[in-house]
């Protein structure tokens with residue numbers, strides 16, 4: 192009994208099709224829909240199945256970022272639904288982008304998700320509100336090639352929303368901003384605009400800002416997400432799904448990614464997140480001005496006349512230092 196899945200609804204593109212055709216002798220195209228502690232779920236045109244990486248792929252994957260993640264396109268050995276044992280993942284197709292973090296204490300990167308179209312950078316308008324964090328998230332998001340959208344949650348708990356939005360606009364030049372509240376579903380329609388058929392969005396942000404609540408709202412169902420996706424449930428329930436792709440009824444799919452607190456910048460491009468500073472830098476007297484103590488520094492002048500906040504420049508310096516550190520460690524290994 193075959194059930195045909197509309198793979199274009201899963202974001203299947205010509206590029207993926209032709210790569211699969213070039214590689215896929217006897218293999219089937221599938222999308223990784225969930226990552227569990229001990230394996231994967233994949234969707235083929237015939238339905239969803241459990242999956243594991245092949246011995247060969249496992250052997251060749253020396254770094255954790257060479258393993259499949261949601262929502263990779265992969266080639267598997269079977270396209271049956273459920274019945275015929277785990278599918279075997281033989282290849283990961285080229286990722287159009289990935290979201291990464293540095294692993295704790297090390298310089299190794301960990302890929303959290305791949306092939307993402309939209310990144311919802313979530314921050315609550317109450318205690319979590321922090322412009323420096325938005326700048327950091329934004330640098331990572333622009334770097335990924337996906338489109339960042341800043342989602343300001345819990346508007347009902349904030350007395351000065353317009354003022355906060357204005358602050359975010361100065362910290363995030365060029366980024367779309369959506370204000371939401373779970374109380375009355377404010378902002379949900381705006382979020383849906385980024386979720387057309389075949390598009391995948393990821394929700395990033397600190398724990399407790401309301402990501403799961405938003406996802407539940409968009410899905411229109413009480414998916415077992417808030418608890419199911421946490422690795423340790425206080426009730427001791429066996430929860431092993433780390434990340435999964437969830438289809439939104441009117442189009443698109445969303446992924447919740449816990450564990451974003453230690454996120455780091457993977458690549459040295461702050462030019463979009465700090466486009467205002469980098470533009471001003473062209474007017475500094477010295478071409479290699481570091482905007483610290485140099486005379487004729489246009490950036491310091493902007494801080495003095497308050498068109499750029501001192502906190503923003505400080506954060507720019509901090510992120511640059513972090514990047515240099517990462518680059519240095521990478522050239523050493």
Ligand code: GDP
Nearest residue numbers: 344345346372373374398399400401402403404
């Ligand atoms: P997550 O960790 O980012 O997924 O956050 P959750 O979705 O689990 O939400 C954390 C807490 O904030 C829960 O108690 C939610 O009910 C609450 N919450 C989420 N969104 C809102 C909102 O817009 N307004 C208010 N007042 N509370 C919210």
Ligand code: ZN
Nearest residue numbers: 475480482488
């Ligand atoms: Zn300067």
